Amino acid sequence: MQADILQELEQALAPDRILTQKEDLLPYSFDGTAAMKSMPGCVVFPESAGEISACLKIAGARKIPVVTRGSGTGLSGGSVPVEDCIVLCLVRMDQIEEVDPRNLTLLAQTGVITKAIDDAAAEHGLFYPPDPGSMKISTIGGNVAENSGGLRGLKYGVTRDYVMGMEVVLADGEIAWFGNKCVKDVAGYSMRDLFIGSEGTLGIITKVLLKLLPRPQARRTMLATYDSMEDAARTVSAIIAAQIIPCSLEFLDQVTIRCVEDYAKIGLPTEVAALLLMETDGHPHVVAEEALQMAEIAGEHGAVDVHTARDEAEATRLASARRTAFSALARVKPTTILEDVTVPRDKLTEMVHFINEVAGRYSLHIGTFGHMGDGNLHPTFLTDERDRDEMEKVEKALDEIVARTIEVGGTITGEHGVGLAKKKYLAHQFSDPSLALLKKLKQTLDPANILNPGKIFD
Amino acid sequence: MHCGMCLPTCPTYAETKNEKNSPRGRISLMRAIADGELDVSRAFADEMYYCLGCLACETACPAGVDYTGLFEASRAEIEAAEVLASPGRSFWRRVTLDFLFLHPRLFHFAARLLRFYQRTGLRKCVRGSGLLMLAPKRLRALEPLAPEISRRFSQQLIAPVERPRSGKPRFCVAMLTGCVQDVAFARLNRDTVEVLLANGCEVMTPRLQPCCGSLHAHNGELDQARVLARRNIDLYHLDSLDAIISNAGGCGSHLRKYGHLLKDDPDYAQKAKQWDDKLRDIHEWLAEIGFRKPSQDSAVPETNSVTYHESCHLCHGQKISREPRMILESLPGVDFVELPESNWCCGSAGIYNITQPEQSAKLQERKIRHIRGTRASAVAMANPGCHIQIEHGLAETGIVVTSPVSLLAEAYRRECRGDG
Ligand SMILES: Cc1cc2nc3c(=O)[nH]c(=O)nc-3n(C[C@H](O)[C@H](O)[C@H](O)COP(=O)(O)OP(=O)(O)OC[C@H]3O[C@@H](n4cnc5c(N)ncnc54)[C@H](O)[C@@H]3O)c2cc1C
Ligand code: SF4
Numbered sequence: 091m092q093a094d095i096l097q098e099l100e101q102a103l104a105p106d107r108i109l110t111q112k113e114d115l116l117p118y119s120f121d122g123t124a125a126m127k128s129m130p131g132c133v134v135f136p137e138s139a140g141e142i143s144a145c146l147k148i149a150g151a152r153k154i155p156v157v158t159r160g161s162g163t164g165l166s167g168g169s170v171p172v173e174d175c176i177v178l179c180l181v182r183m184d185q186i187e188e189v190d191p192r193n194l195t196l197l198a199q200t201g202v203i204t205k206a207i208d209d210a211a212a213e214h215g216l217f218y219p220p221d222p223g224s225m226k227i228s229t230i231g232g233n234v235a236e237n238s239g240g241l242r243g244l245k246y247g248v249t250r251d252y253v254m255g256m257e258v259v260l261a262d263g264e265i266a267w268f269g270n271k272c273v274k275d276v277a278g279y280s281m282r283d284l285f286i287g288s289e290g291t292l293g294i295i296t297k298v299l300l301k302l303l304p305r306p307q308a309r310r311t312m313l314a315t316y317d318s319m320e321d322a323a324r325t326v327s328a329i330i331a332a333q334i335i336p337c338s339l340e341f342l343d344q345v346t347i348r349c350v351e352d353y354a355k356i357g358l359p360t361e362v363a364a365l366l367l368m369e370t371d372g373h374p375h376v377v378a379e380e381a382l383q384m385a386e387i388a389g390e391h392g393a394v395d396v397h398t399a400r401d402e403a404e405a406t407r408l409a410s411a412r413r414t415a416f417s418a419l420a421r422v423k424p425t426t427i428l429e430d431v432t433v434p435r436d437k438l439t440e441m442v443h444f445i446n447e448v449a450g451r452y453s454l455h456i457g458t459f460g461h462m463g464d465g466n467l468h469p470t471f472l473t474d475e476r477d478r479d480e481m482e483k484v485e486k487a488l489d490e491i492v493a494r495t496i497e498v499g500g501t502i503t504g505e506h507g508v509g510l511a512k513k514k515y516l517a518h519q520f521s522d523p524s525l526a527l528l529k530k531l532k533q534t535l536d537p538a539n540i541l542n543p544g545k546i547f548d
Numbered sequence: 549m550h551c552g553m554c555l556p557t558c559p560t561y562a563e564t565k566n567e568k569n570s571p572r573g574r575i576s577l578m579r580a581i582a583d584g585e586l587d588v589s590r591a592f593a594d595e596m597y598y599c600l601g602c603l604a605c606e607t608a609c610p611a612g613v614d615y616t617g618l619f620e621a622s623r624a625e626i627e628a629a630e631v632l633a634s635p636g637r638s639f640w641r642r643v644t645l646d647f648l649f650l651h652p653r654l655f656h657f658a659a660r661l662l663r664f665y666q667r668t669g670l671r672k673c674v675r676g677s678g679l680l681m682l683a684p685k686r687l688r689a690l691e692p693l694a695p696e697i698s699r700r701f702s703q704q705l706i707a708p709v710e711r712p713r714s715g716k717p718r719f720c721v722a723m724l725t726g727c728v729q730d731v732a733f734a735r736l737n738r739d740t741v742e743v744l745l746a747n748g749c750e751v752m753t754p755r756l757q758p759c760c761g762s763l764h765a766h767n768g769e770l771d772q773a774r775v776l777a778r779r780n781i782d783l784y785h786l787d788s789l790d791a792i793i794s795n796a797g798g799c800g801s802h803l804r805k806y807g808h809l810l811k812d813d814p815d816y817a818q819k820a821k822q823w824d825d826k827l828r829d830i831h832e833w834l835a836e837i838g839f840r841k842p843s844q845d846s847a848v849p850e851t852n853s854v855t856y857h858e859s860c861h862l863c864h865g866q867k868i869s870r871e872p873r874m875i876l877e878s879l880p881g882v883d884f885v886e887l888p889e890s891n892w893c894c895g896s897a898g899i900y901n902i903t904q905p906e907q908s909a910k911l912q913e914r915k916i917r918h919i920r921g922t923r924a925s926a927v928a929m930a931n932p933g934c935h936i937q938i939e940h941g942l943a944e945t946g947i948v949v950t951s952p953v954s955l956l957a958e959a960y961r962r963e964c965r966g967d968g
Contacts, residue, residue, distance in 0.1 A: 113591040117573030122551050163552045181565045227556045353610045414610035420549035421612050
């Protein structure tokens with residue numbers, strides 16, 4: 091990166107908040123996504139919207155790309171740098187500014203870690219439900235920018251459902267605020283909805299006002315085991331059809347179960363073909379009744395066994411183990427290419443069957459887990475990026491899975507975002523004029539195309 | 549895999565929020581070096597010595613990345629490339645790694661000198677006179693951190709072979725006395741032997757044991773670490789032992805990986821594997837053989853509540869976390885309270901408190917704050933480095949620093965005396 095630009099940035103921030111050495115930059119050349127890498131020109135750590143605004147003005151004047159980054163756990167390459175760009179890393183903007191128990195809201199800077207938000211809410215007996223597998227390290231800004239889901243999405247929805255307002259630094263450096271603490275608000279366009287899931291391409295979100303809920307009084311966690319993956323999928327469809335909305339219905343196949351057990355050592359059954367982690371929460375009576383019904387439905391749909399967690403500690407252990415599924419799969423092979431396809435829930439059984447069929451046809455090793463209650467599966471190809479032949483087969487298999495997903499009315503990504511990884515598929519899902527409108531919006535908000543260029547679409 | 553699940557458990561990342569100071573960042577640098585994209589540079593070397601080597605990332609990593617192996621190999625490469633070399637650094641590395649910690653007799657001699665200095669009034673004299681200012685910077689930094697040397701070392705307190713006072717021994721075990729442990733915590737070694745005897749173990753404790761080599765392995769001297777591993781193995785007739793007992797977290801973590809260290813040595817690979825199979829941390833061994841709980845009337849009146857600090861290399865390096873707590877919970881009349889962040893590094897980390905005093909002090913402060921917050925009257929731990937670091941931090945608070953094994957030994961002794 092040119093010296094004069096660095097000098098200007100140093101004036102806007104402070105020299106010790108700018109990294110330029112190769113050893114400092116390499117660790118920012120990738121995010122959580124496999125096989126994607128590119129070197130930034132520098133990394134800066136702003137501490138306020140004002141500083142970000144100054145950086146954007148410097149970048150805008152020279153048309154230097156700016157890639158916003160939270161903790162870099164994204165799984166679609168969203169925070170992978172554009173060559174020689176400025177990386178704006180927000181992890182030092184980590185203040186929770188207010189918890190308002192009277193309005194059930196929380197105001198935080200976007201570098202705050204997701205789990206810290208729920209912990210702060212819990213101190214007031216409140217609850218921030220979205221809990222992505224990465225919640226111990228992902229930032230709330232990353233969650234909002236990806237509209238992340240979590241294990242509790244089935245009942246509580248995704249990040250979008252909890253964002254009431256936000257502060258955004260626009261591409262030209264102006265600082266805007268959208269939303270308020272009101273439960274209802276129809277003044278103007280819902281601009282915050284535009285920025286949710288925008289993957290750092292429309293503006294930099296610096297503060298979020300979040301909605302909180304009362305903490306559920308009780309919960310019950312169950313583990314149902316199956317001899318076939320399809321039975322697990324049928325159970326999920328049946329529970330939904332019975333009009334029960336549990337808090338989570340999480341799925342792991344045998345390959346994933348074995349990897350997770352290898353790491354967590356909590357006594358998961360490793361001989362079964364699949365398991366469902368089922369959780370219901372809320373009023374104790376309702377919890378007891380729903381748990382009973384779900385266990386029954388599981389039994390009727392081929393569950394070999396349904397085990398109820400003995401206590402809170404076991405329930406937490408099970409959920410924590412489930413959160414490690416993606417990383418644990420790397421125990422089998424060094425490269426894990428994961429999919430994020432999501433289908434209407436009545437198409438789950440069909441999709442699970444199809445994924446296995448494709449993997450078999452290309453003789454690929456695959457591990458599947460996911461938020462089955464949301465129809466969101468993460469078939470993960472276990473491979474080695476150095477093996478070119480196999481990587482080609484993975485590409486082909488992915489193409490087939492995506493094509494079928496769209497055919498059955500699904501989406502190419504349920505929660506990880508398009509970023510770089512799903513970019514080539516976006517045009518399959520959107521047709522003109524909807525895709526053209528997406529691009530027009532981007533052009534209007536970021537005419538110089540400096541904000542995370544080349545992500546979502548070219 | 550670069551998921552970032554290790555980031556929130558890394559003490560240096562928590563401090564700076566800079567990816568380079570995280571496991572994921574360091575691994576990416578190592579990989580860049582392996583792929584020929586980066587040289588073994590000064591900046592890389594500094595980073596690898598900024599890493600505490602606490603291994604919290606290994607516990608956190610679902611993918612099973614072997615950080616210890618990567619860490620040791622990197623430091624060895626750094627030493628081979630000599631990017632950090634300076635006359636002063638080389639001198640102190642030679643004195644410690646090539647002499648003191650390679651030759652037990654020399655080590656004992658140095659410890660005696662240190663005790664002489666600490667006990668004769670010489671220390672007061674030197675500190676008062678400002679003479680210390682003339683000493684090299686490292687020595688000056690080291691002086692107040694040096695452990696108080698025991699009057700008697702392990703070999704004066706422990707006979708080469710000891711048998712349980714009554715009955716036929718159930719097990720035959722070897723007792724590793726350590727280096728710092730041997731001269732500064734000889735009492736704890738004695739307590740360990742007593743606890744073993746009380747649980748039916750015959751204990752073999754060879755005199756003048758070599759250092760385990762962990763200090764060498766962690767500081768990039770893998771060849772010397774191999775020499776020491778062979779010497780240790782040669783001391784025993786492995787077939788006749790049921791277990792080899794280590795009571796220092798840091799040593800144990802290294803000791804149970806001799807198999808890996810010597811895997812390419814045709815004469816030792818097999819023996820090293822057998823060694824690993826028999827190596828047990830004392831708490832692990834006690835839990836495994838079902839240690840006897842002290843009887844109710846052995847209640848210890850003075851320490852009525854105790855908390856537990858987990859040495860990194862015991863909990864992350866050896867995954868032993870539950871067993872020391874089981875021992876503490878078995879003590880009659882003692883209230884066990886959990887320590888928040890019990891498995892967060894205290895900043896001792898081998899010689900880190902000397903090489904990186906600033907970061908070390910921050911971690912010490914964090915640990916002390918949590919210990920005081922529990923309001924416990926004692927804090928137990930099982931590693932000499934942590935013991936020294938925490939005792940230092942707790943000075944003048946009246947909070948006692950001890951170990952689960954010493955408390956158990958004390959409870960057994962009270963039983964015998966009948967003064968519970
Ligand atoms: C083990 C593991 C489990 C996971 N589990 C889940 C899961 O269950 N559900 C789920 O949805 N995701 C999951 N993820 C994916 C990932 O954690 C989420 O996408 C998360 O929200 C990313 O947060 P981050 O702080 O790491 O953001 P980053 O990866 O740094 O950034 C993600 C994107 O957001 C943009 N961005 C970040 N901050 C801002 C901001 N303040 N303003 C504007 N743009 C911004 C970036 O430019 C990038 O495009 C998981 C990832 C891992 C590694
Ligand atoms: S070391 Fe383990 S936890 Fe850390 S980024 Fe790599 S795979 Fe993830």
